[in-house]
Amino acid sequence: MSVGFRAVQWNRDKLVYDGILLAAVALFIAGFAAIHWQLHPPTKLPDAIDIWIRATGTCAFLMLTVILSIGPLARLDRRFLKLLYNRRHFGVLTFLVALTHFGFLLSWYLVQHNLPNLLTELTTWKDYAKFIDFPFKALGLAALLVLFVMAATSHDFWLLFLTPRIWKALHMALYVAYGLVIMHVALGIMQGEYTVLIPLMLAGGLGSVAVLHLIAGWRERRLDRGIAVSAEGWIAVGPPHAIPDKGARIVAASGAERIAVFRDGDEIGALTNLCAHQNGPLGEGRIIDGCVTCPWHGYQYRLADGCAPPPFTEKLITYRVRINRGIVEVDPQPLRPGTPAAIKCPSNLL
């Protein structure tokens, strides 16, 4: 985790994930092109290239929609966590599909010997003030640039080098890229072709992403509101047996960070819900080999003090825990990262 860097840390799960992803992308693009070819057989080379432009563009849009849906889906249903583990490979592949889309666009101009037309289209500044005839390709290029920056900085090194706060902010630009792509399609192909399929795809994609985020946010807010707080400010978590063994319950004081309260047999401890690696939701993870394990990338921490096991050096904020009248309570005041704070629970309460 913090001692050496390799290009890609492959394991069996990642290979399976990437294999399925590549197969799905290849099948979609080939299937789209084959259907289009049958419905509108191309008579000239630019028409054939146009089919590939549409196939790769549609694929990239759908991949972006899926990527943005994975986060809220995983919060609503733990079965989607598996999709979350390798989301960065998904993102890099999306960039490559979008780059292929751009490559086909360039070749479309090149085979007709009118590449300068593309430059003229992009640099006719007065057209940027229009709605119809807006240079929509500039929006696609801007989205491609955002995806490039994200793909180029997706490795763990960049997380360390840029710091998690900057890295996370940079990667939130995915929402900007999605907005640019929607405008690219809405002001581009949707203006030229009167088919219901394109607005349906845009509205379906944007609508599903927005609804999933709203539902996930609403559910988490409702959970946060249901927390009881004692006169001293300690948060009631529930009886010890209500915390799943080798799992956690997530609590939060009003307006404060979420706290993951874990139980490992008779040991109870509270850690920040944010993993030191990528702010992954630790409380949705499990205790594996005696360590709290982040569901996103498997980073591990000791329950007793929030420290990663040697030789790793990451430390998490911990919280004081107590048992008051049979109820586990947690002090929302954070302790310094790596402070031992876990307690033993009397066996009669388990």
Place this chain on the structure above:
Amino acid sequence: MAIILFYGLALYALCGIVIGIAFVTLGLAQVLPHASVTAPARILWLPGAAILWPYVLMRWRQARAAAKTHRAL
């Protein structure tokens, strides 16, 4: 206007490539003195170093200055 934009982007990209290559070959040892980095990882980081070269250059200079201070002590 278009010409200025084009040459501006080309200059940024050129600086990025030069600084990016220098960073992944020489700079990493100063920024991450205790980490081992494989050759494929360095190649993988080159596009990121090239596109974010002003930030990379700033951090590289900071790491060099910190190393000098450490040696002086």
